[in-house]
Amino acid sequence: MDIAADVVVIGGGINGCATAHALAKRGLTRVVLVEKGHIASGPTGRSSGIVRQHYTHETLAAMARDSVKTWTNFADEIGGDAGFVNCGVAFAGGDRDADTIRATVTMQQRLGIDARMMSVGDLEELEPALRSDGLTCGAYEPGGGYADPALATNSFAAAAQREGVTILRKTAVTALSIRAGRIEGVTTTAGGISAPVVIDVAGPWGGAIAAMAGATIPIAVSRHPVVILQRPAQWRTSTPVWVDLTEGWYYKPERQTAIMVGSVRDTETAVDPDDHDTMPTYREIEECSAAILERFPIMAEGAAQGGWAGLYDVTPDWQPVIDRIPDVDGFYVAVGFSGHGFKIGPAVGRAMAELVLDGACRSYDLNLFRYGRFAEHQSSRGAYGFGIVG
Ligand SMILES: Cc1cc2nc3c(=O)[nH]c(=O)nc-3n(C[C@H](O)[C@H](O)[C@H](O)COP(=O)(O)OP(=O)(O)OC[C@H]3O[C@@H](n4cnc5c(N)ncnc54)[C@H](O)[C@@H]3O)c2cc1C
CATH class of the missing domain: 3.50.50.60 (FAD/NAD(P)-binding domain)
Structure with a gap:
């Protein structure tokens, strides 16, 4: 050829x-x-396919804003299906995050993004299963969600x-x-x-x-595990994607029957992109399960279903x-x-x-x-x- x-x-x-x-x-x-x-x-x-517009850099927020329009109108704009689920995205933070969350929401609003500050009461109202210990503020964007990558x-x-x-x-x-x-x-x-x-x-x-x-x-290539847990029958309700800035975890609904847990903490361990463990270890499953149990105690009746590990191509x-x-x-x-x-x-x-x-x-x-x-x-x-x- x-x-x-x-x-x-x-x-x-x-x-x-x-x-x-x-x-x-x-x-x-x-x-x-x-x-x-x-x-x-x-x-x-x-x-994980999470689609959020909450970025502290204006360029990234603008790129996410425009991309959300494409994810939302995918069939008309691109054709076919992106599996986009518009469940909203909530950020939950503590005292140290308050100024950054406020500045980010203000910038997002200037860019025309529907984003708002949330009190702890607002977050609890958004998701009654949330345990708000350590949280003092938050942000919510109704336009976000997740797609099927x-x-x-x-x-x-x-x-x-x-x-x-x-x-x-x-x-x-x-x-x-x-x-x-x-x-x-x-x-x-x-x-x-x-x-x-x-x-x-x-x-x-x-x-x-x-x-x-x-x-x-x-570019440092690192491995990132995610774990999927079945939700108990009493929590098969709609909930947004949650990013917990106090503990460094994200929780992404998998429709209404399951939820994915992943970390937002910096990962430093370099791996070989052609030879790495593609499954979460037992310890990683335990860590993800413990994290979601802390934030959503209702998951005491959930069950780990499995997961996988993928690669990040991380620059300094x-x-x-x-x-x-x-x-x-x-x-x-x-x-x-x-x-x-x-x-x-x-x-x-x-x-x-x-x-x-x-x-x-x-x-x-x-x-x-x-x-x-x-x-x-x-x-x-x-x-x-x-x-x-x-
Ligand atoms: C577990 C996990 C969760 C994530 N969650 C999110 C999230 O919630 N939201 C989000 O926005 N992002 C998320 N990301 C990051 C996001 O998935 C990636 O940043 C994005 O998919 C990268 O896409 P890409 O097209 O740049 O590269 P890639 O998906 O890395 O694609 C590169 C392609 O190049 C091909 N290739 C490499 N070398 C050659 C060669 N020599 N010749 C031909 N082809 C080659 C590879 O086979 C590969 O298919 C996540 C990533 C992981 C691993």
């Missing part, structure tokens, strides 16, 4: 598929997406194919072709593809792809790198989403299409995500103690 393309997108996760779709939608007729496994076979397929990504891939994108599954990029500081294409396990533009959206493998072009992107400040690589014309990256890159996928696709086709992103200020920030020792870490919250 030696083919010619306008753009090669490396990676069939949410951000690669949304990027390929956005480029084709903007009129490019020869976009090729190369995926070494199947669509959403990387971290995207193991994502594998379904959403496959729907994006199908929509991209309808727009003319070629998707090569079970095909790995093994080398980049670069001559005189310009990208000329890629070598894959199925042959070569020539293209003047190549976009690295390869998640935990993205640093290795960037290194093929001599670019250094500091927990923000992605979304940029062109200055020394290699035509080479772009959107990697290092640091455990929070599903929800903003639609906005990432739009941003990448603007970067490639317009020479700059008009919709968002991507300065936060620039490639050069680590060499300049600039950090874009969010204002909370947990990097992933942003």
Whole structure:
């Protein structure tokens, strides 16, 4: 296979598929997406899929706001199903979080996001099963919820194919072709593809792809377990996604019968992206069960059902790198989403299409995500103690 393309997108996760779709939608007729496994076979397929707009950085909040519109109107805007459940998202905090929550809600409201401050009484009213010990404030956004990441990504891939994108599954990029500081294409396990533009959206493998072009992107790959517990019959009611900033856990309803527990604490242990434990350990199940029991005592009558562990591609400040690589014309990256890159996928696709086709992103200020920030020792870490919250 030696083919010619306008753009090669490396990676069939949410951000690669949304990027390929956005480029084709903007009129490019020869976009090729190369995926070494199947669509959403990387971290995207193991994502919790939580869709919230509560970010302390304005750019991320704006990207989440626009993406919520896409998740909400998915069938009309993209086609197919994203499995979006609009249950709302509640943040629960203590004294140390109050100023940041207030500033974030004020900023969100300025951006046109429906977000509001919550008293402890408001939180208890929102979910009578909540034990509010240690909580002093909160925030709520009715527009959020959760989507089905594998379904959403496959729907994006199908929509991209309808727009003319070629998707090569079970095909790995093994080398980049670069001559005189310009990208000329890629070598894959199925042959070569020539293209003047190549976009690295390869998640935990993205640093290795960037290194093929001599670019250094500091990505630590870490393992993140989630546990699903069956809810007792008396708690099969609708509840929002909960983010507990005091204890560092999130609780995501799985429809009305179950609930997922995961941590928002920084994970530091590096793992091999191709060889790691994909199941939660007994101890991890115990920790998640103990956490939900503290916050929702009604779960004393729940039961652990199982779970899995996926990968985070974590940068030093927990923000992605979304940029062109200055020394290699035509080479772009959107990697290092640091455990929070599903929800903003639609906005990432739009941003990448603007970067490639317009020479700059008009919709968002991507300065936060620039490639050069680590060499300049600039950090874009969010204002909370947990990097992933942003
Ligand atoms: C357990 C868990 C829970 C999460 N929860 C949330 C959440 O609630 N909300 C949220 O917003 N985010 C969440 N995230 C993070 C989010 O899922 C990721 O940030 C996002 O899915 C990353 O998508 P991506 O397209 O950038 O990359 P990936 O999903 O990593 O996709 C990259 C793809 O590139 C392919 N690839 C790699 N190398 C090559 C190569 N050489 N050739 C061809 N293909 C290649 C891989 O096979 C992979 O499919 C969670 C992640 C995990 C693991």
